[in-house]
Amino acid sequence: MPQRHNNRATILVVEDEAFVRSAIVRILQSLGFTSVVDVASGAEALQAIEGAPGGFSIAVFDITLSDMRIEKLAEQLPATHGIETLVLCSGGTADDFRSAQAAFEQLGVPTIHCRKKPVGIADFKTALL
Numbered sequence: 810m811p812q813r814h815n816n817r818a819t820i821l822v823v824e825d826e827a828f829v830r831s832a833i834v835r836i837l838q839s840l841g842f843t844s845v846v847d848v849a850s851g852a853e854a855l856q857a858i859e860g861a862p863g864g865f866s867i868a869v870f871d872i873t874l875s876d877m878r879i880e881k882l883a884e885q886l887p888a889t890h891g892i893e894t895l896v897l898c899s900g901g902t903a904d905d906f907r908s909a910q911a912a913f914e915q916l917g918v919p920t921i922h923c924r925k926k927p928v929g930i931a932d933f934k935t936a937l938l
């Protein structure tokens with residue numbers, strides 16, 4: 810059964826397109842999530858995860874980041890990343906989603922949702938609430 814979250818969940822949004830990242834943050838806030846951290850690259854995501862003492866229970870990752878492949882990001886995540894629910898977003902192919910999903914499944918992320926861009930409020934309601 811998919812993990813459901815309340816609005817106290819801490820969310821990390823990793824998206825290299827500023828407009829898309831801003832839109833995702835606004836959507837999450839409109840759903841009542843108050844603790845949302847957004848970054849523009851895989852490198853910034855790793856720094857944010859390492860610097861978050863309580864971790865992030867939810868992560869939203871663009872799977873086609875400009876600075877690193879999502880599989881590489883998954884490999885570099887700390888063992889205690891704490892992500893319970895992951896939303897993978899992309900305008901890419903089904904193969905891109907399969908590869909990214911497999912990388913995070915190996916890390917033991919319990920709930921993974923794949924959403925084709927453009928993503929909207931209904932996508933996040935379905936995945937998180």
